Amino acid sequence: MAERLIIEGGAxxxxxxxxxxxxxxxxxxEGDRIxxxxxxxxxxxGRRIDATGCLxxxxxxxxxxxxxxxxxxxxxxxxxxxxxxxxxxxxxxxMDEESVHAAxxxxxxxxxxxxxxxxxxxxxxxxRGGGDVFGAVVAAAERIGPRLHAVRGSMDRGESxxxxxxxxxxxxxxxxxxxxxxxxxxxxxxxxxxxVRVAAGPCSPFSVSTELMRETAELARRNDVRLHTxxxxxxxxxxxxxxxxxxxxxxxAEELGWLGPDVWLAHTVHLSAAAIDRLAATxxxxxxxxxxxxxxxxxxxxxxxxxxxxxxxxxxxxGAASSEDGGLGEEMHQALLLARAAGGPRALSVREALxxxxxxxxxxxxxxxxxxxxxxxxxxxxxVWRLDGLDHTGIADPVAALVLGGLPQVRLLLRGGTELxxxxxxxxxxxxxxELARADARLRHQEVA
Numbered sequence: 001m002a003e004r005l006i007i008e009g010g011a012x013x014x015x016x017x018x019x020x021x022x023x024x025x026x027x028x029x030e031g032d033r034i035x036x037x038x039x040x041x042x043x044x045x046g047r048r049i050d051a052t053g054c055l056x057x058x059x060x061x062x063x064x065x066x067x068x069x070x071x072x073x074x075x076x077x078x079x080x081x082x083x084x085x086x087x088x089x090x091x092x093x094x095m096d097e098e099s100v101h102a103a104x105x106x107x108x109x110x111x112x113x114x115x116x117x118x119x120x121x122x123x124x125x126x127x128r129g130g131g132d133v134f135g136a137v138v139a140a141a142e143r144i145g146p147r148l149h150a151v152r153g154s155m156d157r158g159e160s161x162x163x164x165x166x167x168x169x170x171x172x173x174x175x176x177x178x179x180x181x182x183x184x185x186x187x188x189x190x191x192x193x194x195x196v197r198v199a200a201g202p203c204s205p206f207s208v209s210t211e212l213m214r215e216t217a218e219l220a221r222r223n224d225v226r227l228h229t230x231x232x233x234x235x236x237x238x239x240x241x242x243x244x245x246x247x248x249x250x251x252x253a254e255e256l257g258w259l260g261p262d263v264w265l266a267h268t269v270h271l272s273a274a275a276i277d278r279l280a281a282t283x284x285x286x287x288x289x290x291x292x293x294x295x296x297x298x299x300x301x302x303x304x305x306x307x308x309x310x311x312x313x314x315x316x317x318x319g320a321a322s323s324e325d326g327g328l329g330e331e332m333h334q335a336l337l338l339a340r341a342a343g344g345p346r347a348l349s350v351r352e353a354l355x356x357x358x359x360x361x362x363x364x365x366x367x368x369x370x371x372x373x374x375x376x377x378x379x380x381x382x383x384v385w386r387l388d389g390l391d392h393t394g395i396a397d398p399v400a401a402l403v404l405g406g407l408p409q410v411r412l413l414l415r416g417g418t419e420l421x422x423x424x425x426x427x428x429x430x431x432x433x434x435e436l437a438r439a440d441a442r443l444r445h446q447e448v449a
Contacts, residue, residue, distance in 0.1 A: 005029040005417065006042045007384060010051030011398040014374040015058050015358045019351070021399075027056055029380040032193055032416035037374050053388030054411050055398040057354065058372050059117025059381035061361025062328045064228075064266040064287035064316025067104035067121045067137055068095060071439045073324045081234045081296045082164065088321060089125075089165045094443055097131030102439035104140035105432040107326055111317070112146055112426060114327030114407060117381040117415045118361070118371060119146050120287070120316070122228060122266070124153025124203040125169050126179070134179075138187050138196055145420040145428040147194070147381070149365055151201035151228045152183035156212050163207045173212045176202075177219055184223050192370050193379060193416060197225070204230040205249055206240050210256065217257040226262050226366055228287075229253075232275070233267035234298045250275035259284045264364040266316060267292075268306070269299040276302060280309035285364035288356065290334035291325065292318035300342045303335065307352070314361030329407040332357050336403060350403040384412040 005028070012025035014037055028036040028046065036042060072091055076084040095103075104121070111119050123137055134152060141148035154176035157163030163170070171179065180200050188198035200220035202208040213229075220227045232238065232249040241249045250271060253259055259278060264285030271279070279286065288301050306313050315335060320326040332353040339348035362372030370379050385408040387393075387401050392408060395401035402408060413421035420428055 004035070004044070004046030006046045006048045007051050007056055007382070007412070008041050008048060010054035010056050010384065012037065012056045012374065013354065013399055015355055016373045016375050025056070027374055027382060029382070029414065029417050032380055034374060034376050034378050034380050036376055049384070049412060051384050051411070053386065055385045055387055055402055056374070057383050057385065057402070058358040058374055059383050059413060059415065060115045060328045060357045061314060061365065061372055062111060062116050062119040062317055063264060063285070063314035063361045063364045064289055064318055065107065065119055065121045066123065066319030066321070067107040067140065068092070068100045068123060068125065068133070069103065069319030069321035070107040070326060071095070071099055071103035071436060071443055072321045075321060079296070080236065081298060082236050084296060084322065085164050089169065091443060092125045093127050093166050093169045095125065095127055095130060095133065097133055097136045099439040099443060100133040101136035101140050102432065102435045104137045105143055105429070106436040107320060108140055108144040108146055109426055109429065109432055110326040111328055112144060112413060112420050113410060113424070114329035115383040115385065115410050115413060116328040117146050117383070117413065117420070118149070118365070118367075120149035120151060120199070120228070120365060122151040122153050122201050124155055124201065126171060128168050134183055135186075141196065143429055144426070145415055145418065147415060148196050149199055150183070150187060150196060151199045152180045153201040153203050154180065154212060154216065155203045155207040156209050157207050165207055170207075173209065173215070176212055177215060180216060180219060181223070184225055188223070188225060190224070199226040199228050201228040204237070205252060206237060213256045213258065221262070226264070227258065228264055228266065229258065230267055231265040232270045233293075235270060238270050248272065248275065250278065254278060262366065264312070264314070266318070267298065267301065269293055269301045271302055273305070276305045276309050276311065279306065280311040283312065285312035285314065287314055287316035287364060288335060289316040289318040289323065290331055290338045292323040294334070294338065295322050300338045303339050303356075304343050304347045312360060312363040313356055314364040315357045327407065328357065332403045333407070350397070350400045353403045354399055380414055380417040382412070382414040383410060385409070386411045
């Protein structure tokens with residue numbers, strides 16, 4: 001018989017359709033599912049966790065990341081996106097299975113410690129002789145514990161074909177398509193409780209050919225997996241799309257079959273009103289990455305407009321090379337600040353910020369019936385946040401404390417009822433910092449050599 005776990009005594013924000021909250025409530029977990037949510041204490045037997053002084057929320061959902069980049073933080077600190085990519089691609093060309101596994105392990109550990117139970121990772125760099133770098137990311141997720149939406153990326157436009165990346169990290173079209181199919185066959189799990197799912201993800205319009213974009217969409221739909229790519233991140237990208245294709249990035253994506261309810265797009269910073277309407281009408285999701293967009297000076301995504309139009313919007317960390325903190329919890333705060341900087345104090349509420357990080361992200365990944373809310377029958381992916389310390393004492397509204405204050409310590413993090421974090425420490429893995437330091441030093445030594 002599955003263990004019955006009762007979390008009680010703390011505030012509860014269910015983030016369900018009704019916006020249910022309890023100043024003092026309980027969540028009951030049986031096996032990998034939520035069995036009950038309600039006010040006060042729960043009746044019946046079970047292992048009880050006293051959450052007094054805490055806030056209980058769904059586990060956070062990260063809709064866009066590049067875990068391999070954890071090994072290359074701090075480069076090109078004052079650069080535009082294209083300048084940053086130009087400096088980093090040669091470094092990434094030296095990565096291999098070992099360094100990617102170390103970086104992904106560290107990145108997933110940081111995500112878990114910031115309340116994240118599901119992460120979408122977009123891996124599109126496949127160095128010659130680097131080994132199974134995609135499998136290394138999947139292995140890291142098995143090691144650390146969060147759910148993984150592993151996006152098998154691709155690039156087929158290297159420097160010799162007018163692209164930014166070195167030829168040594170791009171594939172030809174057939175190689176990329178075969179690699180995507182192999183990843184789906186090896187790792188994709190369509191089960192509702194899946195730990196790992198695979199999506200298809202050519203990198204971006206400026207590093208991928210029209211043919212690869214179109215054929216990858218066809219492959220994904222034959223296999224019933226989702227599609228993901230970068231889009232409309234910078235004005236440089238828009239200028240290149242207009243010059244090459246005579247279309248904005250959003251128009252180009254739609255022409256190639258890259259809008260729809262099975263698609264979510266990273267960044268979507270530079271969207272016209274018409275593009276916002278098209279994303280909403282087609283059910284296309286947006287992964288909003290506020291810290292990375294700010295770090296690279298890309299701009300502020302029109303989150304308010306997307307939400308008002310009805311488009312799915314989630315939060316993403318993006319790679320740690322452009323979002324060095326690497327945690328998802330902080331993105332709630334950043335999303336709120338950027339939205340209000342652009343649109344005033346009512347542009348995004350604290351509860352909308354929490355919803356972006358939970359229900360919105362689950363919707364982008366096609367898992368809104370399984371993840372992102374504390375509802376009986378849904379997966380028991382749960383975060384318990386400590387709000388009883390100096391940083392948050394005196395903030396009467398616990399959701400405001402979570403979003404506006406410093407990110408609280410995670411008292412408990414469950415993925416499907418399994419403890420990933422307890423009292424601010426990983427339960428599934430020792431600190432991977434030493435392993436990461438060795439990978440980083442090896443990359444920098446190769447750079448000097």
